[in-house]
Amino acid sequence: xxxxxxxxxxxxxxxxxxxxxxxxxxxxxxxxxxxxxxxxxxxxxxxxxxxxxxxxxxxxxxxxxxxxxxxxxxxxxxxxxxxxxxxxxxxxxxxxxxxxxxxxxxxxxxxxxxxxxxxxxxxxxxxxxxxxxxxxxxxxxxxxxxxxxxxxxxxxxxxxxxxxxxxxxxxxxxxxxxxxxxxxxxxxxxxxxxxxxxxxxxxxxxxxxxxxxxxxxx
Numbered sequence: 001x002x003x004x005x006x007x008x009x010x011x012x013x014x015x016x017x018x019x020x021x022x023x024x025x026x027x028x029x030x031x032x033x034x035x036x037x038x039x040x041x042x043x044x045x046x047x048x049x050x051x052x053x054x055x056x057x058x059x060x061x062x063x064x065x066x067x068x069x070x071x072x073x074x075x076x077x078x079x080x081x082x083x084x085x086x087x088x089x090x091x092x093x094x095x096x097x098x099x100x101x102x103x104x105x106x107x108x109x110x111x112x113x114x115x116x117x118x119x120x121x122x123x124x125x126x127x128x129x130x131x132x133x134x135x136x137x138x139x140x141x142x143x144x145x146x147x148x149x150x151x152x153x154x155x156x157x158x159x160x161x162x163x164x165x166x167x168x169x170x171x172x173x174x175x176x177x178x179x180x181x182x183x184x185x186x187x188x189x190x191x192x193x194x195x196x197x198x199x200x201x202x203x204x205x206x207x208x209x210x211x212x213x214x215x216x217x218x
Contacts, residue, residue, distance in 0.1 A: 006031050007070045007155055007185055008053065013062035015048060022048055024210040026062070030155065034128070034185045035199040037178075039192075040207035046189045047077060047159055049207055053187065054157050066155075069097050073153035075144050075161055089143050090128040091120055096147035118150040121176065137164035145173070151202050156186045162195075174198075 008030040015023045023045050027188070030036065032054075051057045073096065096130045097111045097119075109156040119125050122142040132140065141164045141193055148156060161177075163169050177186060178199055188214060204215040 008051070008064065008066040011063045013052065013059040013066065015052065015057065016060045021206075021210055023052075023123050024070075024214050025213075028205065028212060028214070029211040030185050030187065032154070033155040033181060033183075033201050035181050035196065035202045036185070036187045037196060038187065038189045038203060038207055042191075043128060044155060045207045045210065049205075049212070050157055050159055050187065050189055070155055071151055071153040073151055073156060074156045077159045077163075081194035083135070083140060086131065086133075088098075088129050088131055089124055089135070089139075090115060090119065091145050092132060093146045093150050094123075096150040099153075100151050114150050114152070118146040119151065122146045128202055138166060138169060141165055142169070149176075152183075154184050156180065156184055157191045158186065160191075161188060162190075 006029045010030075013023065014021070015025040026049070038049060040046050043132050048057065052059060053073060053152055055064075056074075058171045092133075094107060094115050096113070097107060097114065100111065112124055116125075118127055124139070124142055124146060127135070127139060132143065135143065141161075143160060145158075148158065161173060165173060174196060177188075177196070180186065181199060181201060190196075206213045
């Protein structure tokens, strides 16, 4: 476990849907510069746990706490986004900057520069004004990744980020994640616990049978 300052605490969290218990009595801490891989079987609760951490679900009992200054970037599962909404790649990425301004403020020149930087990072410069309905699967995934990264969050939450990426794009994503992990904590949902072998601060949270079991090493 990292000795760095904790940025999020999961305190005795349970989540149930009626009589169905999904997660029970989860106690974990995310530290600055952690790299946590959520593994486990389909339907085991990986995405549910990530959505709890993101604040998109509320626990049935227990609490999840983080300092107010900790900004999160979130990549949802690919299939959960409606791509028929009439907007562009640039607008989608810009929406990731909402967490860095007050709701009544306009986006600043600095905000817009960060968008250009994120578009460049994921090779989307030439697609900035393209409607999202016209994107390929890989282009759309890179757009969502750029949105998650654009605010330079202290905590990145990524649900199956490799979806629809070709081999070259996956290799580049791993390099980007390794570089970004020097500045923030990252939590990744993955079906393959052997990915990310070169990440120094990696931890495995195996989610199964309503529990989270931490594995120190692969």
